[in-house]
Amino acid sequence: MHSFGYRANALITLGVTVLALMCAMASLSDNLNFPTPSAQVQVLNVNWFQKQRNGNEEVSLTLNISADLQSLFTWNTKQVFVFLAAEYETPKNSLNQVSLWDGIIPSKEHAKFLIHATNKYRFIDQGSNLQGKEFNLTLHWHVMPKTGKMFADKIVMTGYRLPEEYR
Amino acid sequence: GREIPIVHRVIKVHERQDTGEVDVLTKGDNNYGDDRLLYAHGQLWLQRHHIMGRAVGFLPYVGWVTIIMTEKPIIKYILIGALGLLVITSKD
Numbered sequence: 176m177h178s179f180g181y182r183a184n185a186l187i188t189l190g191v192t193v194l195a196l197m198c199a200m201a202s203l204s205d206n207l208n209f210p211t212p213s214a215q216v217q218v219l220n221v222n223w224f225q226k227q228r229n230g231n232e233e234v235s236l237t238l239n240i241s242a243d244l245q246s247l248f249t250w251n252t253k254q255v256f257v258f259l260a261a262e263y264e265t266p267k268n269s270l271n272q273v274s275l276w277d278g279i280i281p282s283k284e285h286a287k288f289l290i291h292a293t294n295k296y297r298f299i300d301q302g303s304n305l306q307g308k309e310f311n312l313t314l315h316w317h318v319m320p321k322t323g324k325m326f327a328d329k330i331v332m333t334g335y336r337l338p339e340e341y342r
Numbered sequence: 343g344r345e346i347p348i349v350h351r352v353i354k355v356h357e358r359q360d361t362g363e364v365d366v367l368t369k370g371d372n373n374y375g376d377d378r379l380l381y382a383h384g385q386l387w388l389q390r391h392h393i394m395g396r397a398v399g400f401l402p403y404v405g406w407v408t409i410i411m412t413e414k415p416i417i418k419y420i421l422i423g424a425l426g427l428l429v430i431t432s433k434d
Contacts, residue, residue, distance in 0.1 A: 180428070198401065253400075256371065258353075267359060274353035279371065296376075301356050301365070324399040 201251050202323020208249045214242035214314045214330045216259065222293065224305070224341035232305040234298050234337060240276065240314070241289040247318050247326075248283040255280040256317045261335075263310035265302060273298055275312075307339040349397055350377055356387075364390060 222235040240259055247255055258277035265271060275294040280286050298305075311333045318326040353376065354367035365387035369376040378386060411418040 202399070256351075258351075268356045269359040269362075270355065270357040272355040277351075277353070277371075296353055320400055322400055322402050325397065 198322045202320060205249050205251050205318075205320060205323065205326065208246075210244075210246040210328075212242065212244045212247055212316070212328075212330065214240070214244075214332070216240050216312045216314070216332055218312075218335055219291075221338055221341075226303060227299070230303055232300045232303045234305050235293060236275070236298065237291075237293050238276065239289065239291050242287070242314060244280065244286040244316060245283050247316065248286060251320045251322065253319045253321045254282075255286065256319060258315050260313050260315060261298060261310050262313055262331075263304075263308055265300065265304040265308075267302055271300070272313075305337050306341070308337045310335050310337070347394055348380070366393070 217239040218236055219239055220237040222237055224232070224234050226232050238259070242257070244255060244257065256277065256279055258274050260272045260274050262270070262272050274296050275298060276290070276292060277295065278290070280288075311331055312335055313329050313331045315327065315329040320326075348370075350368040350370045352366055353369050354365075356365040357363070366389070367376055367378070367387060381388070411421070
């Protein structure tokens with residue numbers, strides 16, 4: 176009853192149980208945080224437009240992405256993954272979501288930013304629906320914890336529109 | 343070898359009006375390019391049946407048990423052997 180084996184077993188079980196409890200409490204503490212993020216995106220320029228050989232249209236954009244995501248960070252936050260997606264509807268597809276840009280925010284200090292960039296990933300339609308297309312730009316973020324549950328949310332910005340004609 | 347699941351991020355979704363089927367493109371966060379190099383030859387998109395699930399949280403270091411047992415299988419045998427010994431030698 177007091178052998179090394181029994182004692183080692185009891186100790187390890189206790190250790191794992193305590194660790195699991197601490198992980199759960201750390202994760203639950205994230206629920207006490209009520210973030211107030213803000214974001215704004217400007218489409219500065221539609222750089223070019225091309226029609227691929229398979230008929231799919233592609234457009235290139237220069238964007239100003241500004242956001243303040245500092246309130247998302249808690250002591251249990253490892254990093255925040257943020258990405259900007261263009262969302263629109265076409266006759267063939269009820270929903271198209273295309274990621275244009277993403278980034279990793281490693282700490283609270285980096286969470287307030289203004290990015291001036293062309294789209295990191297190609298904005299390609301399944302078809303030729305982009306001329307004059309109205310679309311939303313949605314900034315999504317995933318708050319990755321040091322341990323426990325991951326939180327995801329977004330800000331939807333509406334009212335963007337691609338030009339009818341291209342030079 | 344065996345199929346292994348990969349946890350990557352969805353960067354493109356196209357959903358059909360009529361059928362509700364989706365075309366999905368994924369990419370690992372730390373990779374430069376998307377996963378088309380990982381897909382089957384000629385495959386450009388994933389469909390719902392290719393997707394097993396979604397990540398909802400993190401348990402740090404728990405995966406090391408599986409990694410160590412896969413990379414050094416001897417540890418797997420030692421562990422099972424020791425457990426077997428414990429069962430055989432226990433008095434209950």
